[in-house]
Amino acid sequence: MAASQYPSVLPIHSSAGVASESSGQPAPAGHRMSTRNRLLFFATAWLIVLMPFLFWWSTWFGRHLSDKQLSEFLNDQKHPRHIQHALVQLGERLTVHDASAARWYPDLERLASYPVEEVRNTDAWVMGQDTAQPGFHDALRKMLDDPSAMVRGNAALSLVRFGDAAGRLQIVALLQPAKIVATVAGRVIDTDNVGTAIHQGGLIAKLQNGRQITELRSPINGRIRTLSVAKGADVTAGSELASVDPGAEQVWEALRALYLVGQPEDLPAIRIYQRDLPEIPDRVKQQAVLTEQAIWDRAARQR
Secondary structure (H helix, E strand, C coil): CCCCCCCCCCCCCCHHHHHHHHHCCCCCCCCCCCHHHHHHHHHHHHHHHHHHHHHHHHHCCCCCCCHHHHHHHHCCCCCHHHHHHHHHHHHHHHHCCCHHHHHHHHHHHHHHHCCCHHHHHHHHHHHCCCCCCHHHHHHHHHHCCCCCHHHHHHHHHHHHHCCCCCCHHHHHHCCCCEEEECCCCEEEEEECCCCCEECCCCEEEEEEECCEEEEEECCCCEEEEEECCCCCCEECCCCEEEEEEECHHHHHHHHHHHHHHCCHHHHHHHHHHHCCCCCCCHHHHHHHHHHHHHHHHHHHHCC
């Protein structure tokens, strides 16, 4: 956004002022803004401040919802973000063992198959907050076959809370780069750069096929690891265009889960994060070391 431009103020000792005095003519009176224009100016300024706040307020998941609003948001088919908002609020209630949250448990199980990925992803996390609920366990097991890698990973992490290692392979996959594959054939007309930090849903590349433009986006937070194509290249459907290294938070959560359920065959994926590299935070390195030690200890006990 361009910096605001403020009108310059005429210096007191300007040549214009001297000319007016020397000519003996009174200086012209400054133009005064009419009351109507002043009101319009202040109303516009107020809206400029208010609109971003209203947008933030309407999308901020930390805003408290009443019980009535929770029920309404969970069933708002037109606004998936409202459903996510309600799910986050329910997750917070579950973390403090709020028994009143049980009335919405059927909604949590229902949303495990909701068509919007972000809703299912949040739902998988929330259901992991109450390990005494058999319905959650069953729903999370089914989510291991979800078409979204992130949903499968979150379901697998939540299952570990139930003492269930059925999603171990999905957790190991969270440590590995995500592959960005062309969904259609076309010509590459734009790409991001290797090393760029990117959010989930961030644009990686654009393909053009005739008048159709297809955007390829990252399924995870992380950093672009590789780009296999350049602008102007023609690609076929199914060809790999890029890969994205997972973000530190995703890696840390996966390592914590593998501390409990990991097996020796998972160690190659874990040891990558023991390396002394600037992009690997110290807490991730330490967790990778602790996870490997826990796996060896567990293997020794099982002999």
